[in-house]
Amino acid sequence: MAQKTALIVYAHQSPSSFNAAARDVAVQALTKQGYKVLVSDLYAMKFKASATAEDIKGDLQNPEHFVYNNEMMVAWKDGRLSDDIAEEQHKVEQADLIIFQYPLYWFTVPAIMKGWIDRVLTQGFAFSMQNMYDNGIFKNKRAMLSFTTGGTESMYRDDSLHGDINVLLWPLQNGVLRFCGFQVLAPQIFWCPAYTPPEGRAAMLDGWRERLGGVLEEKPLSFAPSEYFDLSFQGGFCLRPEVKEKLASEPYGITTAHHLGKPLPPNNQTKPKQN
Structure with a gap:
C-alpha cells in the first residue's frame, strides 16, 4: 500500500499553546500509522497573508485593471507563481488529508490562515467553473478543521449567545473545502481549553489521538x-x-x-x- 501523506496547516504563534499540543498529537499519531506528515507553520514561515500582484513572477496580463484570480490562474498555468505559493501547492498535491489547526478568531480562521486559503487555493489549481463541489479537483482528498474556541460548547447552540456552530462552519466547510472538491470530515472542536483544568485538556488530546487512528475511514459530512x-x-x-x-x-x-x-x-x- 502506498504511503499516505497528511498536511497540517498550522496557525498559532505560541509553541506552548493548546493548538501546538494538538498539532504535535496529530504529527505523532499520523506518523505512528506510517503517514508522511508535512507541517506548514504559517507564523514561523512568516507566510504573507495579503493576496497581491507580488504573488506573480513576470508581467501581468492586464496591469491597468489587476484582477487577482484571473492573473493567478494564468500565472499558475505558466509556472510563474511566487515560490512560497508554489511550495504550498506542491504540499497540497501530495496530501491525502489536510488538517487546518488554529484558534477561532472572530468566528473564522486567523488572517494568516485566510491568506493561505486566498493565495494557495487559486483558480486552476484548486477549482474551475467546470471542476467544483462534487466534481472538484480535490475530490479524492480529505480535509478537516481542527480548532480551539474561547467559549464553552453551550455558547454555540441554536438557542445560545453565539448561535449555532453549524451555521458558523458553513462558509469554511462548504464555501472553501467542499467547493474545491474535498471530502470534508467532521471538525475537531476543542471547546474552551484556556479555561479547562489540565486533566480536561489532557482528555481532549487523548480523544484527538484516538480519533486520528481511523480518520481516513470516517464518513464525510x-x-x-x-x-x-x-x-x-x-x-x-x-x-x-x-x-x-x-x-x-x-x-x-x-x-x-x-x-x-x-x-x-x-x-x-x-x-x-x-x-
Whole structure:
C-alpha cells in the first residue's frame, strides 16, 4: 500500500499553546500509522497573508485593471507563481488529508490562515467553473478543521449567545473545502481549553489521538449533491423543480444553507449524516 501523506496547516504563534499540543498529537499519531506528515507553520514561515500582484513572477496580463484570480490562474498555468505559493501547492498535491489547526478568531480562521486559503487555493489549481463541489479537483482528498474556541460548547447552540456552530462552519466547510472538491470530515472542536483544568485538556488530546487512528475511514459530512441543481446560467444554478418537489415532504432542509425554509438538518456541519 502506498504511503499516505497528511498536511497540517498550522496557525498559532505560541509553541506552548493548546493548538501546538494538538498539532504535535496529530504529527505523532499520523506518523505512528506510517503517514508522511508535512507541517506548514504559517507564523514561523512568516507566510504573507495579503493576496497581491507580488504573488506573480513576470508581467501581468492586464496591469491597468489587476484582477487577482484571473492573473493567478494564468500565472499558475505558466509556472510563474511566487515560490512560497508554489511550495504550498506542491504540499497540497501530495496530501491525502489536510488538517487546518488554529484558534477561532472572530468566528473564522486567523488572517494568516485566510491568506493561505486566498493565495494557495487559486483558480486552476484548486477549482474551475467546470471542476467544483462534487466534481472538484480535490475530490479524492480529505480535509478537516481542527480548532480551539474561547467559549464553552453551550455558547454555540441554536438557542445560545453565539448561535449555532453549524451555521458558523458553513462558509469554511462548504464555501472553501467542499467547493474545491474535498471530502470534508467532521471538525475537531476543542471547546474552551484556556479555561479547562489540565486533566480536561489532557482528555481532549487523548480523544484527538484516538480519533486520528481511523480518520481516513470516517464518513464525510453530507452536502447537497451538485446534480440537484441546474448548473447553467439559464437555470440560475438553482434547485431543479423535480428535486424541490421530491424534497417537499422532508421534515428538514437539505443542508445548513440549503434549508428550503425548513428547520436545519441537525448537526449538518458537525457530524456525518446518519442513515
